[in-house]
Amino acid sequence: MNKIQTEKYGPLTDVIFSETFDNGVLKGCAFEGKNNITTPIGILVPSYGPSNIRNREGLSLEFFKSGEIKSIDLETATEVVTPLGLISAERISFYENGSIHRLFPLNGRINGYWTEENEYSLAKPMAFDLPIGSFSAKAVSLCFYESGALKSLTLWPQEIIEITSLDGLVKVRYGFSLYENGTLKSFEPALPEPITTPVGVIIAYNCKAHGINSDENSVTYDPHGQLRSLLTSNSGLLISNAAEKNLIQPQMKPGEIDPEIMIPEPMSIIFHDNKLEIIHDDIVVVDLNRSEVRSILVHDPTEKACGNCSECSHCG
Template identity: 35%
Template sequence: MKLLKTKYGEIPGYQNLEKYASGNPASLIFTEPIKIETPVGVIVPQYSVDDHGRRALKPVNFYDNGNLKKAPLQEAADIETKYGKISAELVMFYDDEVLKKLFPLNGKLSGYWGEKDEYALAEDLELQLPCGTIKAKIINLVFYKNGNIKSITLWPQETVDARTPLGTMRIHVGISFYEDGSVKSVEPAEPYTVDTKIGPISAYDNDPEGIMGDINSLQFNNQGDVTALSTTQNAIILRNEAGGEIRYTPYRKESLCSENVAVTIPLQIEFTDETVRFNHSVTEEYNLSECSFEVIEYGRKAVNPFFICNCH
């Protein structure tokens, strides 16, 4: 096997090499231990499997300019960040080698190794942030190029208190930030009444999409105004100048896990300076100055799809 020359030195042991049209390496799997010096610390890419839930070798990815893009690590490494050293098993970079994302753990979830196994290995991470001190088990952290945290994804079992433009709130799933550190979005862990352009609404999504904290249901602009939320607790009665009336509510549908149970799907609401939009539909967008709005209680208990699917 030919030695592979990279900007990080020669790599003697590798397999599954893929290249860009330029001839530069795009991805490869290491088969020997190699120390790589990065701006955030020395790392050793994964070169063998172990009993830590990882039963397959994962590739290291590069940008066409030769810089590291993504590297699963053989063992956890201390990564330098603005918030101190953080232990990581997977790191990702921007194309100029600036740290983009890190995962404290990088196990392989399978039939033999599940979320509970991985969660049991996770350790609390304490971060001093503009929204307060957060201490929790974290799936991943995403960074801006200036080094500030862009988003935090929590393990599903975790909740934390965070200062938001609406006050201190209990959150789960995740939290995202603007580049200056102000809160961009959160996922309330329980219904939380917030003031909006159409009145006070109980913000809560009983089944948040995805497992990443980049985009959460309760969103704010740079000035701290609410720009989007989900609710399972309220319905909205809209009245226009012609005397017409439209009612928007959460709705119910059959559970994917039980034919005998109907689950609640939250009503989604978005705001701009002049309009309100329901359920992400451009045909359901209204000018705030041309309508009146009444917020009422939905009146039906929300059934959480997650808990339905986990009942045995």
């Protein structure tokens, strides 16, 4: 087996595959045997040996061009010290300064033989005590700022929690993100959620939301606690000025799985001091000094909008 000498982490043995950057610096490698890697958070063992029904294939140890560790897939779940205490992890990515960037309690490969439900059954609830609320939930990943502050929490799709937003208590699916000082930056509503905006109450909900990560979500706030943007599948905006009235609303479009069934296409609304942007098929910019804008319910969240539950979660 190959042996590779690294400047910062010493010799790597039993290397069965490796990649390098254009300048020849080691980019990453896979292993046949055990290696102990001394990292900023302790000694960790990257995954090695043949893959099984759950293990991911590919590079189990990756580096930045500087030679610092970038990510590691662990051979076994390992408790590591984080800014939130001891957390069991199967995958960890790092900032170049050595602090934790993203941590995954589980890192199984979802495929035809190992399903999301199989992986979810292995997940264990974690307790959180944050400025936005205290709760227990199963997490897909935790993302941190370089300072160590929690940046975002991504939940398993089966999980729903309750947190405090600027509109009061809200139920959240998939997760949320925070500013470095701990204030709420964004969240994904678990149900169609009435949000107070400069143009009235708008039902915030993204019927096509996914849980890849929760760095960005359907409802976002600026660092000063003002609403910045939201996605809606239920509300339209009636825009009136001296010349005309125009209703802009989420459009019903053919589903990706069954094109014969129509589902709502979420509409994005971005708020500025004296204007707003509406993004659906086109981008419409509305000057609030020249036009009156009023929100209108166009798809009742208490009724099925499309009848195709396999393609969206519009009904909550």
